Amino acid sequence: MSREFLLPDLGEGLTEAEIVAWLVAPGDTIVIDQAVVEVESAKSIVELPSPYGGVVASLFGEPGQVIHAGQVLLTVADAVTDVSAAGATVGVPVAAAPNSTLSEGSGAVLVGYGTTESTRPPRTVAAGRFGTVTTADAAARLKAPTPTPIPAAVEPVRIDAARRSPVVSPIVRRLARENGFDASMLAGSGQNDLVLRSDVEDHIRALTTSALTTSEPPTSAPPVLVVAATGAAASATPAGRDDVSADIRIPISGLRKVVAQRLTTSRREIPEATIWLDVDATALFAARDQLLTATGERFSVTALIARFVVAGLRQFPVLNSSVDTASQEILQHGAVNLGIAAQTSRGLMVPVIHGAHAMSTRQLRDAIAALVAQSPDGTFAPSALTGGTFTLNNFGSLGVDGSAAIINHPEAAILGIGRMIERPWVIDHALAVRTVVELSMVFDHRVCDGGTAAGFLTYVARCIENPVSLLADL
Structure with missing residues (x-):
């Protein structure tokens, strides 16, 4: 038994x-x-x-x-x-x-x-x-894991079935596994023989080159290379070739599968609308510098805008809601749980700052900094990825001005921050060079009309253009 x-x-x-x-x-x-x-x-x-x-x-x-x-x-x-x-x-x-x-x-x-x-x-x-x-x-x-068999005459000598090199990253293990071999059989180039992602990608290129030189590609369909969904497709190109005829299959699994399901649900269920606004952020940078001088502490622009967003949601609380489709009710949340969209090695994730409405600007800054520190490898606790009521997405860090973002279901709205660059701006009927950012907001039209969404967006814009104005609402 x-x-x-x-x-x-x-x-x-x-x-x-x-x-x-x-x-x-x-x-x-x-x-x-x-x-x-x-x-x-x-x-x-x-x-x-x-x-x-x-x-x-x-x-x-x-x-x-x-x-x-x-x-x-x-x-x-x-x-x-x-x-x-x-x-x-x-x-x-x-x-x-x-x-x-x-x-x-x-x-x-x-x-x-x-x-x-x-x-x-x-x-x-x-x-x-x-x-x-x-x-x-x-x-x-x-x-004794073994790689996918390939012709002995051209089998890369990098693989050794008796080798057991250390492999720390799950992404590296998966990338190797999806391409038919065990990463631990490679000779790692990292510290203490650690197998790095570059080692696996180099071996994938070697495998692809060997396959192309020893077999005639079928005429009915090109060869297929399977890689992990980690952006490795570009690196799978055989050396010396500008054009590769191999198709690439990327499994939709794990986090990517959940993200795909959630985004599909959002598009299917939410009648969304998008509005946007160019904002003069010059005074925001001046306020950040003044805070550094007065307190000796650094405050990121994202942290300050997050503070404005929380204040705006208190002015327009219906945007801090979700729709209960079963009961056909709008559930307006009392607490502001602010999601911060983050690009990680595992894909797009939205860790949540719970109770953001009760935080000071300093506490909110520290909470965002903690999320940023975890973003590169996406090591967020499961509890940190649930319960959001509103999402802030700083896609300006990706080098774009704006985006018609997809609402993080089941939330009712998402605010996007574009890149902040110097542009010509009219002040008192004269041209000046100012730091300008584009804000774009997507909202659930079942929850509110354009007037409410525009009111929230212009409120946040006023705070960015004149941060002192926030004092009136504190």
Whole structure:
């Protein structure tokens, strides 16, 4: 008899996750709450601890496979039970797990851990886009992963099946896996032989070049190269070729899948309208410099505009709303939970500053700075990515002036900040050079009419043009 460890409820309505890496193998002895697998949900990458101690009997799934809540991740046999009797894929002598028995259960771990007594034999694992894999196959691949076979005469010598180089980044692991090899088999160029993304991309180029030089491309369809959805398509071009005939398939999974679903829902359900306004931001930069002189502290322009936005939502609270389609009601939120759109290595994410309405300008600045520090790798806690009531998007950092943004469903509006550049501006009937920014706002026309949206936008614009005017509303 063995115990089954089911994929738990990861919280925040997440029902599926992708296996990133197994931290144990069949035959390993584990203890309660020992991390056994690393999974990636739509919100974050987490290590799951086992609710049981004993001997790992079977693993269900392999890296890259998507599993759903309630599905079996692994089975754990009693330490004194022969692993093969419990369906183990590797027959090895097993020692007793310290401080654990069959009746032991886990302490407080993730919400909704599903653990049951196993009454059925091990089953075959459906591995989705990777094909059907048995537990024996999965264990064998974990023990000695092998790259996709290519002609021996041209096989790049970079891969070594006996090598186990350190690989830290999940993106690097996925990029290699999607192209048919294990990143740890490469000789890393980073510190302490760490495998970097550039190492994987170089090997992908080598694989592509080898395939093109040893086989004739089919006439009916060009070759297809599969890469991870991390912007690696451009780097997959073989060296020395300006035009590549290979198609590229980019899997829509993980965070990208959730973003796609949310944006599609927004476009389908929300009758949106867009307004925009050019604003003279010269006085805003002067106010920022005055704050530095007066306090010795730096305040970013984004933090100051965020403060204006929060004040504007207090003046026009209906924009801090969402639509309950089931009850056909507008839910006007009391708290302002300000989302800050961020471009990360995992894609577009919107971390939320909860309770922004109760923060001082200094507190709001520090909260935004904390989000910016986490943005490069997208390591936000799941709770930081939910509950937003209004989104601020500074796409000016991407070098564009404006955008008809898509509302972050189920919110009712989003405000965009374009790039701030010097432009000719008329002041007192004379031309002058001023720092100008374009504000663009998209709003749900079910929630308010253009007058309300325009009132909010011009309020924020007045605060940017004359920051002192905000004092009247404090």
